Amino acid sequence: MKIAIDAMGGDNAPRAIVEGTVLAAKEFTDTEFQLYGKESAIRKYLTQDERIEVIHTDEKIDSEDDPVRSVRRKKEASMVLAARAVKEGKADALFSAGNTGALLASGLLIVGRIKGIDRPGLLVTLPTLSGSVSSFNLMDVGANADCKPAMIDQFATLGSYYAQSVQGIRKPRVGLLNNGTEDNKGNELAKQSYQLLKENKDIDFIGNVEARDLLEGTADVVVTDGFTGNAVLKTIEGTALNMVKLVKKTIMENGLKSKVGGLLLKDSLSNLKGTLDYSKHGGSVLLGLKAPVIKTHGSTEKESVYYTIRQIHEMLSSNVVTNVVEHFEKGKEPAE
Amino acid sequence: MKIAIDAMGGDNAPRAIVEGTVLAAKEFTDTEFQLYGKESAIRKYLTQDERIEVIHTDEKIDSEDDPVRSVRRKKEASMVLAARAVKEGKADALFSAGNTGALLASGLLIVGRIKGIDRPGLLVTLPTLSGSVSSFNLMDVGANADCKPAMIDQFATLGSYYAQSVQGIRKPRVGLLNNGTEDNKGNELAKQSYQLLKENKDIDFIGNVEARDLLEGTADVVVTDGFTGNAVLKTIEGTALNMVKLVKKTIMENGLKSKVGGLLLKDSLSNLKGTLDYSKHGGSVLLGLKAPVIKTHGSTEKESVYYTIRQIHEMLSSNVVTNVVEHFEKGKEPAE
Numbered sequence: 107m108k109i110a111i112d113a114m115g116g117d118n119a120p121r122a123i124v125e126g127t128v129l130a131a132k133e134f135t136d137t138e139f140q141l142y143g144k145e146s147a148i149r150k151y152l153t154q155d156e157r158i159e160v161i162h163t164d165e166k167i168d169s170e171d172d173p174v175r176s177v178r179r180k181k182e183a184s185m186v187l188a189a190r191a192v193k194e195g196k197a198d199a200l201f202s203a204g205n206t207g208a209l210l211a212s213g214l215l216i217v218g219r220i221k222g223i224d225r226p227g228l229l230v231t232l233p234t235l236s237g238s239v240s241s242f243n244l245m246d247v248g249a250n251a252d253c254k255p256a257m258i259d260q261f262a263t264l265g266s267y268y269a270q271s272v273q274g275i276r277k278p279r280v281g282l283l284n285n286g287t288e289d290n291k292g293n294e295l296a297k298q299s300y301q302l303l304k305e306n307k308d309i310d311f312i313g314n315v316e317a318r319d320l321l322e323g324t325a326d327v328v329v330t331d332g333f334t335g336n337a338v339l340k341t342i343e344g345t346a347l348n349m350v351k352l353v354k355k356t357i358m359e360n361g362l363k364s365k366v367g368g369l370l371l372k373d374s375l376s377n378l379k380g381t382l383d384y385s386k387h388g389g390s391v392l393l394g395l396k397a398p399v400i401k402t403h404g405s406t407e408k409e410s411v412y413y414t415i416r417q418i419h420e421m422l423s424s425n426v427v428t429n430v431v432e433h434f435e436k437g438k439e440p441a442e
Numbered sequence: 443m444k445i446a447i448d449a450m451g452g453d454n455a456p457r458a459i460v461e462g463t464v465l466a467a468k469e470f471t472d473t474e475f476q477l478y479g480k481e482s483a484i485r486k487y488l489t490q491d492e493r494i495e496v497i498h499t500d501e502k503i504d505s506e507d508d509p510v511r512s513v514r515r516k517k518e519a520s521m522v523l524a525a526r527a528v529k530e531g532k533a534d535a536l537f538s539a540g541n542t543g544a545l546l547a548s549g550l551l552i553v554g555r556i557k558g559i560d561r562p563g564l565l566v567t568l569p570t571l572s573g574s575v576s577s578f579n580l581m582d583v584g585a586n587a588d589c590k591p592a593m594i595d596q597f598a599t600l601g602s603y604y605a606q607s608v609q610g611i612r613k614p615r616v617g618l619l620n621n622g623t624e625d626n627k628g629n630e631l632a633k634q635s636y637q638l639l640k641e642n643k644d645i646d647f648i649g650n651v652e653a654r655d656l657l658e659g660t661a662d663v664v665v666t667d668g669f670t671g672n673a674v675l676k677t678i679e680g681t682a683l684n685m686v687k688l689v690k691k692t693i694m695e696n697g698l699k700s701k702v703g704g705l706l707l708k709d710s711l712s713n714l715k716g717t718l719d720y721s722k723h724g725g726s727v728l729l730g731l732k733a734p735v736i737k738t739h740g741s742t743e744k745e746s747v748y749y750t751i752r753q754i755h756e757m758l759s760s761n762v763v764t765n766v767v768e769h770f771e772k773g774k775e776p777a778e
Contacts, residue, residue, distance in 0.1 A: 235688045251628055252630055285669055292587055293587035317673045317680060318683075319680060321680055321684045332621075332629075337666075337673060338677050341653040341674050341677040341678055341681070342677055344652075345678050345682055345685070346685060348571035348572055349571065351572055364709065366703075367702075367707035368703070369703070370702055371707065373696060
């Protein structure tokens with residue numbers, strides 16, 4: 107399998123991207139890596155490794171660039187070249203830490219939608235903080251600010267395939283994010299989506315789930331529109347981050363006894379930070395395209411690049427996208 | 443001033459409601475209290491206090507009752523009688539810990555909308571966890587799952603009046619919850635609301651705010667539709683609650699050193715819990731009605747009943763609703 111990597115995307119590019127790729131290349135010896143970007147800058151961080159190919163280009167998409175326009179005009183940008191490699195079958199998956207909007211546009215305009223899918227959606231895997239499962243998937247977290255019920259229904263099928271194939275959950279529990287668990291709850295979109303999900307035979311629909319229960323693993327796949335999903339994702343991040351800050355501040359401001367307590371708790375608190383480390387769960391996946399397209403945080407460091415490549419490796423090994431394509435384009439049952 | 447209280451609403455009614463009212467009655471000697479509900483059950487928790495009137499009724503609305511139907515049919519329910527007292531000018535504000543939907547219906551159908559307001563919205567005040575302000579207001583958190591841009595614009599004006607009058611913020615910063623801070627971000631609703639808010643001369647609109655920054659006090663009043671607002675509110679609650687659980691679990695599972703650390707931190711952690719105690723900020727306020735209508739959690743205890751009555755007292759003292767009525771119905775500037 108071959109992964110096309112935009113080496114120039116993200117705040118720490120190309121260093122973090124190249125270092126993370128080198129880490130991954132050591133482990134995944136069955137995989138070929140293609141780094142797209144400024145060759146001289148990339149080579150600086152590259153040790154000799156035969157399976158890392160560098161494809162030089164001077165052009166790149168910047169974080170402030172207009173997504174669709176930049177993808178259309180910057181035809182030699184590292185992200186665009188990497189996307190084209192996937193389109194042309196020279197690579198099996200696309201990875202970037204760059205401009206999210208531009209990556210969505212590259213996925214949609216270059217890699218291409220699966221027939222039968224209206225719009226791809228963005229899925230993230232988040233750690234739970236309690237409950238019997240260690241993570242759950244939320245989709246869409248921002249690819250489509252406005253959604254139609256049919257899109258939410260497709261997200262459910264896509265997300266369910268993902269949880270099955272990549273995470274090995276035999277019968278993923280799919281929930282609809284809603285402002286109450288009763289059947290008739292929600293805005294018009296949620297109410298109509300509920301009716302479609304109830305009839306969707308490809309998923310195990312468990313009904314409405316509330317935002318309050320997400321981190322307790324109330325469902326394996328939670329679907330919603332991209333506006334609400336994005337708000338929920340950012341609220342989880344903001345609340346968790348501020349809670350950690352608050353715990354530290356509380357420890358420091360409550361005198362010596364509290365400070366000593368804090369010191370004794372240092373290991374425990376760093377375990378806590380580990381639990382909350384989203385990067386270990388990889389990047390966000392744009393599902394509904396003909397090949398895996400994965401985005402990681404702009405501020406990514408080599409570790410999260412490594413974890414994201416591991417995730418891509420799992421996606422390719424499990425043939426999740428091939429199965430989804432067969433399901434939607436040919437109406438076949440997934441190969442189990 | 444007179445407050446009409448539904449003594450039968452909530453899991454711990456009438457005990458918690460009556461005890462909280464007694465606490466408040468001791469402090470707010472300028473206020474008259476009316477308790478609606480089963481007299482014999484109420485009197486059990488009542489000490490002799492001349493300013494607490496009991497209006498007996500056997501009927502009450504249950505938590506599983508259909509909101510609109512129960513308000514229409516249970517004409518002698520404690521909540522309905524309390525709402526009618528406000529409508530008829532026998533009381534100045536309505537307070538209940540009962541069925542939220544029924545309270546919204548009572549507000550809308552009995553107390554009545556302010557002319558010029560399409561739909562009332564639900565506002566909550568939440569503590570910030572960092573930043574220079576100690577709290578912020580979020581509206582709508584669930585009264586209207588589907589909103590139109592004009593409603594979001596009205597929420598902004600209502601919320602701004604509330605922050606000014608009740609919280610004494612001279613020039614409240616109003617932000618629109620969105621999935622990015624740039625002007626052109628969001629779903630159709632957010633984009634259209636942005637245009638109205640930009641032109642709204644009664645507020646200090648600071649633009650789009652992201653969910654990630656809410657707990658840092660990025661705005662004093664954050665407006666959004668009731669579906670998104672409800673999801674964000676419940677995500678904050680769920681994340682904060684699970685973080686506290688996780689901190690405790692982490693301390694207990696990491697050996698003796700960690701446990702001793704936890705013991706030394708006991709006071710600090712209980713301070714932390716105090717910071718996160720939403721009940722001190724009162725209940726959620728249904729704004730846009732001709733009188734203050736306030737809801738507190740069903741699981742409320744006497745302390746939060748007391749805090750909510752304090753909040754109502756502040757609303758009545760500051761004439762916030764009277765000012766809003768003048769603004770919308772007569773186009774007057776607020777009395778400052």
